[in-house]
Amino acid sequence: MAEVVGSLDRAVARDDGPKVPAAAIPTAERPKTGLLRRIDWSKAGLLVGLAIFTIAAAALYQIFSGIxxxxxxxxxxxxxxxxxxxxxxxxxxxxxxxxxxxxxxxxxxxxxxxxxxxxxxxxxxxxxxxxxxxxxxxxxxxxxxxxxxxxxxxxxxxxxxxxxxxxxxxxxxxxxxxxxxxxxxxxxxxxxxxxxxxxxxxxxxxxxxxxxxxxxxxxxxxxxxxxxxxxxxxxxxxxxxxxxxxxxxxxxxxxxxxxxxxxxxxxxxxxxxxxxxxxxxxxxxxxxxxxxxxxxxxxxxxxxxxxxxxxxxxxxxxxxxxxxxxxxxxxxxxxxxxxxxRRQSVGRIARTIHEIARPIIPRAASIAVFIGGVILLFSSATPEEHYRIAILRGVIPLPFVEVSQLAGSISGLVLLVISYGLVRRMANAQRIAVLLLVAGAVFALFKGLDIEEAIICSIVAGLLVLYKDEFYRQADLFSVRPSFEWILACVVAIGATIWLGFFAYANVDYQHKLWWDFAYNADAPRFLRATLAMAVVAIGIAAYILMHPSRAAFDPATPEELETLVPLISDSTRSDAHLALLGDKRFLLSASGKGFTMYGVQGRSWIAMGDPVAPEDEVDAMVWRFKELVDRNGGTPVFYQVTTGHLPAYLDAGFSLAKLGEEAWVDLNKFTLEGSEGRRLRQARAKAERSGASFEIVPATEVEAILPELQAVSDAWLDEKGNKEKGFSLGFWSPDYIRRYDQAVIRQDGRIVAFANIWRGADRQEYTVDLMRYLPQGPAGMMDLLFIGLLAQAKSEGFAWFNLGMAPLSGLPRHRLASLWSRVGSFVYKRGDRFYNFEGLRAYKDKFKPDWRPKYLAFPGGLALPQILMDVTGLIASSPRRALPEEAS
Structure with a gap:
């Protein structure tokens, strides 16, 4: 038994009522004077109790010291x-x-x-x-x-x-x-x-x-x-x-x-x-x-x-x-x-704690699952308690014990592998982890009554079930490669398991017959078989990952899906909306169906091309909508070549911005070939015309007839440049794509030597070209003639602006306090002429006296920028192969 519920040592009374029980002995019977009155009897009781306890403890020590x-x-x-x-x-x-x-x-x-x-x-x-x-x-x-x-x-x-x-x-x-x-x-x-x-x-x-x-x-x-x-x-x-x-x-x-x-x-x-x-x-x-x-x-x-x-x-x-x-x-x-x-208060506190804990739940769950896997592995490598095996002997048949040992070690190994998916909030990783943890708890009981391990696995599984809503991404478990640190941790855990097993059974005489020794107390043979099974499964997982690489992108939209977007593209004032018709992208429609975001996937990066193509009042919501889509699939959201018109939307959505360069816009209301302002352009046009070049517009309805000539020019241009087709942010040769648009062509002696397909924005706001190709041996000044003719044509059609396209890396700040990206980009712009004519391109467009408008990359921030830029480059390079699989093959 123990001490009783209360103490009747003394009574305490105040004007507002008593707080502790009064003494069983009336106050009148207590001594009023002398030394006894000054003694605090409650403390004296504690001292007496401490003394008794000390004596008892000393006696117990003497009794048990020899055990x-x-x-x-x-x-x-x-x-x-x-x-x-x-x-x-x-x-x-x-x-x-x-x-x-x-x-x-x-x-x-x-x-x-x-x-x-x-x-x-x-x-x-x-x-x-x-x-x-x-x-x-x-x-x-x-x-x-x-x-x-x-x-x-x-x-x-x-x-x-x-x-x-x-x-x-x-x-x-x-x-x-x-x-x-x-x-x-x-x-x-x-x-x-x-x-x-x-x-x-x-x-x-x-x-x-x-x-x-x-x-x-x-x-x-x-x-x-x-x-x-x-x-x-x-x-x-x-x-x-x-x-x-x-x-x-x-x-x-x-x-x-x-x-x-x-x-x-x-x-x-x-x-x-x-x-x-x-x-x-x-x-x-x-x-x-x-x-x-x-x-x-x-x-x-x-x-x-x-x-x-x-x-x-x-x-x-x-x-x-x-x-x-x-x-x-x-x-x-x-x-x-x-x-x-306190249901209401507790509920409010629980919700607050839940909201505070939500950001760390995936990482904490990942670590807990990793530790659960390590525990199962270590358990398979160490001997079982003999008294527990004695209990099992009369309850669990030997085959169940043997199978549980193998299954437990395999479960532990797989838990190590999938734990990284929990950091990425993957739903399938959560479901597999719960299944393996529950199975691991059962295996721990069946192989050696390891109640402690079963409890740990059950607790971790319960937490994963409790917070299952935090794991909502539907991405493929193997679509995301784990970090080097995580791979190293898995290797260390597996290596430590093998070392621990051989250390625990250092005195065992290893012979071939051990592999076939099945008995309740045969711990060393079970360890050997579990290690072999673990190695086989590890090799199998590695082989599957190597043979099942993550898809570089989702399949592009079908031609039928593209046709449903044509009315939205025709209604957009943005000419780059026509990039949707290249056939190398997927699309996310707005809630109203009046707009869309076009995107491609490369690695973990989900890259949207430009701002969402939508009415102005829907763009902000579509930025969030795209970010939610990417988040559900465990990717990294990126907007490539966004304009200044919607920067607040990207900042509000938590994106960081990196300047990519500047885009040249010619004000057609100010453009003229007359007078002194147009003298240099008139001279350039005259020079090209003297070499036999002429400019004309071929309507889309007549493009089919000149398609072979256009393809010959395109092939010659690619051979001369030594380039492969690029896409996503610019057009590439595709007969179906070329047939959709009017073509601006330069002829020499009746033969086409250069061409460009024309994009027109709605409401006569923007006029531009996309795919431009020319014969390397064409007449001098033919590209000047092409652009002068296009500018004149756009002005005659009543358009407000002509978009000459972007000059990459131009306009980046060079200040010593600028961001690292800006300083690197400025250096490449100045020193990278051997790779790309950055300054020359800017100088060429400057002669048309454009307004320069910046364009940005919107990305999540942090250290992801280098990988994102590599993914963007890879997406641009691989888009034609995705859109034209037959030609690529």
């Missing part, structure tokens, strides 16, 4: 686990009997409105707290105050209940101890050194005192005053009820320990009950929480015939059965009660 670990293991092996189960039942009976103390006290003070289930609930929690933690006023008393007050019991009556519970407990336990002394007066002789007759006299004296109290309280009920409140003391009915409750409680608690005690010579249960009752009383008097040390010392000294190792194991198990487990259950019950009482 070896092997003796403890042997004692543990002699425990009958069926008896332990019966001890749990006896514990339940003891705590059920304790309800009587609270029931008697509540009925005695008139608090009959509290229902019996609430009394039982409160009694169990308060006694479990007090028995384990001690300090009954602060533990069990606080529990009573919290629960009984919510059921209408006044604070003064709750204080009275605590005091009466303490008093009735003492009446009960003292009577039980006295009865035991009457029947077994010689049992305590080894403990107190008194003659049996004297022990008998002590028992009679205690029983006599109780009998006198019963008679006196029956003749004249007694009360005790606590501040301004009068508390009736127990009468004959309450006293007899307390004796009965104490008897039931003590017998059941003693039975719990009795059942765990080792078999051997003893003096019978009544003798043990007497020792147990006295040990309980001494433990309570010591004021040590749970009577730890004092209780054990009393039992050991009173029963010297029981070996010390057996006694130690039995007492530890009793502490676990009677104290620790009920305390854990009480904590859960009280926590559930408090949550139920």
């Amino acid at each position: 070896t670990w092997s003796e403890v293991n042997n004692a543990l092996s002699r425990i009958a686990w069926g008896q332990v189960a019966l001890a749990f039942l006896a514990t339940a009976l003891s705590y059920s009997a304790l309800i009587g103390y609270d029931l008697l006290a509540l009925r005695h003070v008139g608090a009959r409105q509290v229902p019996l289930p609430i009394i039982a609930f409160t009694s169990f929690i308060s006694h479990a707290f007090t028995y384990t933690l001690g300090f009954g006023v602060l533990t069990g008393g606080a529990v009573r105050w919290r629960i009984y007050q919510s059921h209408g019991v006044k604070p003064s009556l709750i204080l009275a209940v605590g005091a009466l519970t303490t008093l009735t407990f003492w009446l009960g336990i003292a009577t039980v101890a006295a009865i035991c002394l009457l029947f077994q007066p010689s049992v305590l002789a080894p403990l107190d050194g008194l003659a049996p007759g004297l022990n008998l006299a002590i028992g009679l004296a205690v029983l006599g005192g109780v009998a006198i109290w019963v008679i006196v309280s029956a003749l004249r009920p007694r009360t005790i005053r606590v501040g301004e409140h009068a508390m009736p003391l127990p009468g004959p009915g309450a006293t007899l009820g307390a004796i009965l409750v104490g008897l039931l409680d003590t017998v059941a608690a003693a039975g719990a320990l009795w059942l765990i005690m080792p078999a051997g010579p003893d003096a019978g249960f009544m003798s043990f009950l007497a020792v147990f009752a006295v040990a309980t009383v001494l433990g309570v008097i010591s004021h040590v929480p749970g009577g730890v040390g004092v209780f054990e010392t009393t039992l050991i000294l009173a029963q010297p015939q029981i070996p010390a190792a057996d006694m130690l194991v039995s007492l530890i198990l009793f502490r676990l059965v009677y104290y620790v487990i009920p305390f854990a259950i009480a904590c859960l019950m009280f926590g559930g009660y408090e949550i139920r009482q």
Whole structure:
């Protein structure tokens, strides 16, 4: 047993009512003067308890110091686990009997409105707290105050209940101890050194005192005053009820320990009950929480015939059965009660904690799953506990044990692999992890009753299920390559598992026959087979990843899907909307269906081409819509060549911006070939015309007739430049694509030597060209003639602007405090002429006196920019092959 619920050391009264129970001894009887008045008796009690505990601890040390670990293991092996189960039942009976103390006290003070289930609930929690933690006023008393007050019991009556519970407990336990002394007066002789007759006299004296109290309280009920409140003391009915409750409680608690005690010579249960009752009383008097040390010392000294190792194991198990487990259950019950009482507050706090934890859940889950995998691997590499295998032998057939060992190690390996997918919030990684963790928990039990591993795997699986909404991305598990650090961690974990296994079985004589040794205690052979299975699975996963590379992009839209976009493209004022018709992109429609975002996928980068093609009031929403799509698929969202018109939308969506260059826009209202401003352009046109070149527009309806000539020019241009077709952000040769548009052509002697397909934006806002090709041996000045003719044609058609296209890397700041990207881009712009004529292209377009407008790359920020630029380059280079698979083959 343990110390009781409350302490009746002193009473404290204030004007606003008492806060703790008053002393059982009236204040008038206490000494008023002298040294005794100056002593703080509560602290003196603590000092006495500390002294008793120190003495008991010293005695226990002397008793147990000679015990070896092997003796403890042997004692543990002699425990009958069926008896332990019966001890749990006896514990339940003891705590059920304790309800009587609270029931008697509540009925005695008139608090009959509290229902019996609430009394039982409160009694169990308060006694479990007090028995384990001690300090009954602060533990069990606080529990009573919290629960009984919510059921209408006044604070003064709750204080009275605590005091009466303490008093009735003492009446009960003292009577039980006295009865035991009457029947077994010689049992305590080894403990107190008194003659049996004297022990008998002590028992009679205690029983006599109780009998006198019963008679006196029956003749004249007694009360005790606590501040301004009068508390009736127990009468004959309450006293007899307390004796009965104490008897039931003590017998059941003693039975719990009795059942765990080792078999051997003893003096019978009544003798043990007497020792147990006295040990309980001494433990309570010591004021040590749970009577730890004092209780054990009393039992050991009173029963010297029981070996010390057996006694130690039995007492530890009793502490676990009677104290620790009920305390854990009480904590859960009280926590559930408090949550139920504060549902709204707890719900609000839980939601707040959930929102705070959401950003770290994927990474925390990934680490937890990785650790779970390591635990399963390490478990497969280490020997099982022999006593657990002994239990398994009679329950689980050997084939299940062998298969569980193999399956557990494979599950651990796969958990290492898929844990990286949890960082990426992948739904399939979450589902597979939950399945493997649950399976791992089962395998851990089947292969060696590894309860600890099963609990860990179950907890991690439960957390993954609880936060399953955080794993929503539908990307392929192997579409994202893990980082080098993660691969290294997996290799280290696998290597450590193999090393641990060979270290654990260093003394095993490795022979070929070990592979075929199947037995419950054949740990080393199971390790070898598990290691082989793990290696085979690891090689298989690696081979699958190598043979199943992530798709560079989704399949482009079908021709039928493209045709549905034609009306939206025709209605757009942006000429680059026509890039959608190249056939190398996918599309995300707006919620209204009036706009779209065109994109391609390269590696992990989902790259949208330009701003969304949509009405102005829908662009912001489409930026978010595209980012959500990419997020669900575990990619990196990128917008390539966005304009300044919607930069706030990208910034609000969390993107960073990197300047790509500037685009040349010619104001056609200011463009002219007349006067001094147009003199240089007139001269360039005249020079080209003198060489036999001429400019004309071929309508789309007539392009089919000149298609072979156009293809010959295109092929010659590609051969001369040594280039392959590029796409995505610019056009490439595709007959279906070329047929859609009017073509501006340059002829020499009737032969086409240059051409460009024409894009026109809606509302006559923008006029531009896309695919431009020319014969390397064409006449001088033919490209000047082409652009001059296009500008004149656009102006004659009433367009406002002519878009000459972008000059890459131009206009980037060169300041020493500029971003690293700007400084690198500026350096390449100045020094990269051997790769691309950056400055020459800018100078050529400058002669048309354009307005320069910046274009940007919108990306998530951080260190991802180099990889994103590589992905953009790869997408541009590979787009024609995706759109024209037959030609590519």
